[in-house]
Amino acid sequence: MSSPALETDRAILRPLLPTDAPALGTAMRDSNVTETITFDPPARTADEGTERALARIEEFAKHWDRHGFGIFGAFDRQTELLVGYCGFRHIEEFDNDVHLSTMVDRPYWSGGLASEIIRRNLEYVFLERDFDIVYTATKEFDGPSVQITKRFGFNREDDRTLRQWSVCYYNLSREEFLARHVAYLKQRLLDLNTGRAAQ
Numbered sequence: 001m002s003s004p005a006l007e008t009d010r011a012i013l014r015p016l017l018p019t020d021a022p023a024l025g026t027a028m029r030d031s032n033v034t035e036t037i038t039f040d041p042p043a044r045t046a047d048e049g050t051e052r053a054l055a056r057i058e059e060f061a062k063h064w065d066r067h068g069f070g071i072f073g074a075f076d077r078q079t080e081l082l083v084g085y086c087g088f089r090h091i092e093e094f095d096n097d098v099h100l101s102t103m104v105d106r107p108y109w110s111g112g113l114a115s116e117i118i119r120r121n122l123e124y125v126f127l128e129r130d131f132d133i134v135y136t137a138t139k140e141f142d143g144p145s146v147q148i149t150k151r152f153g154f155n156r157e158d159d160r161t162l163r164q165w166s167v168c169y170y171n172l173s174r175e176e177f178l179a180r181h182v183a184y185l186k187q188r189l190l191d192l193n194t195g196r197a198a199q
């Protein structure tokens with residue numbers, strides 16, 4: 001099955017390629033990213049960052065090949081620069097539940113980009129791929145991630161442990177997503193009609 005490309009207002013989403021490794025490697029040098037995404041300390045050099053990014057891209061590519069869905073790189077529509085990634089994949093440590101994984105590179109934080117690319121991915125899994133339920137996990141202190149789980153209506157389950165870290169565990173069903181999504185689309189339509197942009 002060929003890998004799809006998705007679009008949002010600001011981003012093009014497509015599977016990452018080995019040539020994206022230097023750009024993704026920049027994020028791998030940011031402790032705020034590595035400590036929440038891989039639970040590792042940041043890469044110390046540009047080469048180490050690229051090497052780690054390459055390993056991650058290979059892991060994502062294997063998942064796409066094996067399961068036909070996965071993590072999309074997110075690229076700015078205008079500059080074509082990598083701005084992050086977002087998608088769903090099975091997490092072995094969590095009984096192979098299908099998990100949301102998102103990273104937005106630091107220069108683009110707090111502009112609503114994560115919410116935008118997550119929404120498109122939720123539309124993809126629930127409306128275009130017919131998944132019934134998806135999951136996500138966050139570290140307790142990770143304010144923006146916790147805020148995002150609230151925005152999309154994820155339900156908190158009992159906490160779990162991942163590599164010795166206690167993490168908050170959440171689920172979201174298709175029905176729950178759709179109920180909120182309809183309200184979002186209605187608001188967006190109203191905003192467009194009155195000339196305002198909704199996130």
Ligand SMILES: CC(C)(COP(=O)(O)OP(=O)(O)OC[C@H]1O[C@@H](n2cnc3c(N)ncnc32)[C@H](O)[C@@H]1OP(=O)(O)O)[C@@H](O)C(=O)NCCC(=O)NCCS
Nearest residue numbers: 033036102103104109110111112113114115143144145147
């Ligand atoms: C988490 C992450 C994806 C957010 O990206 P972003 O584009 O800045 O996110 P958005 O702008 O869409 O939304 C962030 C939300 O967090 C809120 N927020 C920002 N900083 C916050 C803080 N310190 N405490 C609480 N909430 C905060 C914002 O107000 C916004 O909430 P709103 O939607 O209700 O307005 C980004 O910070 C990141 O990549 N971090 C490192 C990797 C990571 O933690 N990934 C998620 C775990 S898998």
